Amino acid sequence: MSGHNHGCCEPHNDGIFGDKTELILAISSGVFLLTGFLLDNFSEFNFIYILIPYLISYGFGGYYTLKEAVQEISKGKFQIDFLMLIAAVGAALLDKWAEGALLLFLFSLGHALEHLAMAKARKSIESLTNLSPKVALRKEGDDFVEVNIGKLKIGDLIRIRPNSTVSADGVLINGSTSINQAPITGESIPVDKEPIRDNNIEFTSFEEIPERSRVYAGTINGNSSIEIKVIKESQDSTLNRLITMVQEAQEKKSPTQLLTDKFEKFYVPGVLILIILLNFAFLIVDETWQDSFYRSMAALVAASPCALAISTPSAVLSGIARAAKGGVLIKGGKPLEDLGTLRALAFDKTGTLTEGKPEMTDVVLLNGLSNDEFLQKVVALESSSNHPLAKAVVRDGKAKITILNGLPEVSNSEAIQGKGIKGMVNGETIRIGNLELYEEISEVPLEIQQKIKVLEKEGKTVMLVQNNNEFSGILALMDTPRKSAKPTLSKLKKIGIRKMVMLTGDNQEVANAVASEIGLTDAYGNLLPEEKVERIKKLEKEESKIAMVGDGVNDAPAMANSTVGIAMGAAGSDVALETADVALMADKLEILPFAIALSRKAQQIVKQNLWISLGVVALLLPATIFGWANIGIAVVFHEGSTIVVVLNALRLLAFKDKYSNI
Structure with a gap:
């Protein structure tokens, strides 16, 4: 009874009408139930003729219920289907054929509709499988x-x-x-x-x-x-690994689901004891044993936790399916729930909040050379180097030159490890590098040193250029923040993320410069991977839950120690796919608010579903025990609540985030 397996949506595709078989049998059961009811109340037929449509209704309505019950009993489990069969057989023994047939008709119809609805969520996930070319x-x-x-x-x-x-x-x-x-x-x-x-x-x-x-x-x-x-x-x-992970994610239970399962473990035996006791109500109340037996059958229907069993898995399945469609892989119910409760986020800097590649931000001319003249010589010399900073200078330098008529001749180019580069450009000695490059060659004037310090305070990498023996200009480069960083962080603030911090191996000045530009709460620089882990643990103590957002490569230890590890650009990185609880498949920071908003909505729906399912049991059980509701009413409410819970969960498939329009 605890798993409500077939209620938990394994559709039956093995019938003569394919996946519609269950629905067709349920409707047929209803047709024969109605026939029997009309003959019973409005004809003079002998009861044996009236019994035939009721029996056929029992057959159609009870086919899958019986099949399921037999399968479960053979595994030593008693599930909801088995209890429903007992109630239907009990009604027949009391000559309440119409009520027994109604029970099986509505129970089978409820299951059929539930399976069709949940198949919609599964199809969203299976559509991933269909993408795979043959x-x-x-x-x-x-x-x-x-x-x-x-x-x-x-x-x-x-x-x-x-x-x-x-x-x-x-x-x-x-x-x-x-x-x-x-x-x-x-x-x-x-x-x-x-x-x-x-x-x-x-x-x-x-x-x-x-x-x-x-x-x-x-x-x-x-x-x-x-x-x-x-x-x-x-x-x-x-794609294949994505499909496997989404399928595995469906199986992983959320904390709420584990709690529900635990509750059912104690609840089910409690219900069975209550049903047995109700059979002896005639010893206390002035009624026949038949009346007590009927009362216990009605209570059995009322107390069956179908809606409770399906409430969380249906929401988790729909949430994971909707996330996958939006380019977010959520690995199970736990990260889906945790993501929705977050109030604090920690970000890696390089490649997460920033572009991950240096850009030339400043060109300061010092000795009267024109911008074009200066940059042509710089670009020509840097073209002979493979250093990432040199590549950035060449790329951005060319873009800043107004008229580019080919580059000057370069000879004797030589890289000076950790300091810069020097070479001959059109017969002129050009040096480009940090202050250490010039320590032994010439004195750097104080005002130039001041200009360099100002740029370094802004978190930039600074290079000084010398033509022959004269300082001709300063270049500043920086790993610039992503254009989407600032708007994304302000969206996260709007949806209730209170604390957003950056953890980086870069120096504190660089960290502060980026943090103030994009609107972070705090920035921690000069961190080694193990120090990032310590910082994450400390933040988790302060905030109770924290997510680490990174690219999943050097951030793997910090991700593993956070409540939720979120990897960006996971489609390209095996490590990110493996280590993260949540993977943003595109290298786009702006998907993050969508993922968090979706998780919050999923959490909301799980809570609503629990209230609906427990609320219906809380109302129906006393009503049947005190005889205010018969089996028919109990079945209508019981199956109604199950369908309401599933349809409520399916709303997640249509989720639209108002902040990111995903």
Whole structure:
């Protein structure tokens, strides 16, 4: 009785009418019940003829109930279906055929409607499975041959036709296109993709592939034909792992569900004892044993906790299905509930609140060179370096030059470890680097040092440029905050997140600069991974619950120690998918308010469902014990409450977050 398995929505697809069989049998049961009732009350037929439609009604209404009960009894379990059968047989023994048939009709109709409704939630999840393509066009010699995706091996070349589903996780090596990644990441706008520059690079993991060349199985190609190199076999693809995780998430029970299960463990034996005692009511009350038996059967129907058993799983299933559609993977009932109770969030900085790549923010000219002249020499020298900061200078420097007529000649370029770079540009010695680069060469004037200090206080990485022996300019770079960071944090504040802190390995000045720009409560800098964990534990003590938001790679220990670990951009990262309780599939911070708002709504619905289910039992049980309600009334309310609870949970499938429009 505690699991209410078939009530917990395993639809019966094995009948002659497929998944509608249960509903058709229930309706047939109702038709024969009505026939029997009309003959009983408005005809002169012998009772044996009236009994026939009642018996047929029993047969149709009790078919699945009996089947379920037999299966459960063979496993040594007594469930709700078994108790309903006892009540129906009891009614027949008392010659209350109409009431027994009504009980089985409404019970089977309630279950059929419940299964159809819950199948809607399951279909939302199964639609993920349908995304998985079955075949791929693999290159064999000079031709492309259609093969089953199970036969694809890492390194195979496959062609994706325009407007068709991508068959494997891979790297784009030929053709440019825009791909609709919504099935995996929930992003509503197609993402532009371009081929990798060097086809000979071997990627050991999916994360190493640049975002613009990374392609997921199950996403939909745009109007161009493209060729990709397979990076993962079909069973390891992001889509397949996503499907597995969503399916596992349905099984994981929430704290409320575990509490409900515990309650049912004590509740069910209590109900059975009460039913047995009610059979002896005739010893105290002036009535026959038949009346006492009937009263106990009505109480049995009233006390069966069908609605209670389905109230939480239906909400959890609908919540997980809706989240998956919005590009959020929630791994079970516990994170779904916890996410809804959060009041504090901790963020990693690099790549979570910031873009994760440095941008040139300031160019300060010092000796009368024009902007173009200065930048052309800087860009020319930095082009000879592979350093991430040099790449940022080249990229942003070119964008800041008004007229670019090719770059000057560079010779004798030399990187100076940890300090900068020097080389000859058009016969002129150019140095670019930090103050340490100039310690042994020349004295840096005080006012230039002051300018550098001001920029460093803003959390920027500063480089000083020297042409021959004259300081010509200052460059400042910074890992800039995401454009979405500030609006997202203000949305989170609106939905009741009181504390938002940043944990970073960067220095405190950088942390403070980013925090004040985007509106964080606190920022903690200079933290090693184990110090992040200590900080998380401390925050959890203060706030009782805290979530850690990061990219799931270096933040894994902090995530594991928080109440809820939230990983961003999880579609590209195996580690993030594994370690997080909640994974935002796209690398978009703005999905976070949607995930939290959805969890709050789910929690609200679970509470409503518990009130409805327990409320109906609390009203019906005394009503049947004191004889104010018969079996018919008890069944109507019992099944009615179950259907109301399921429909209430299904509202989550249509959830729209007013703040993020997801």
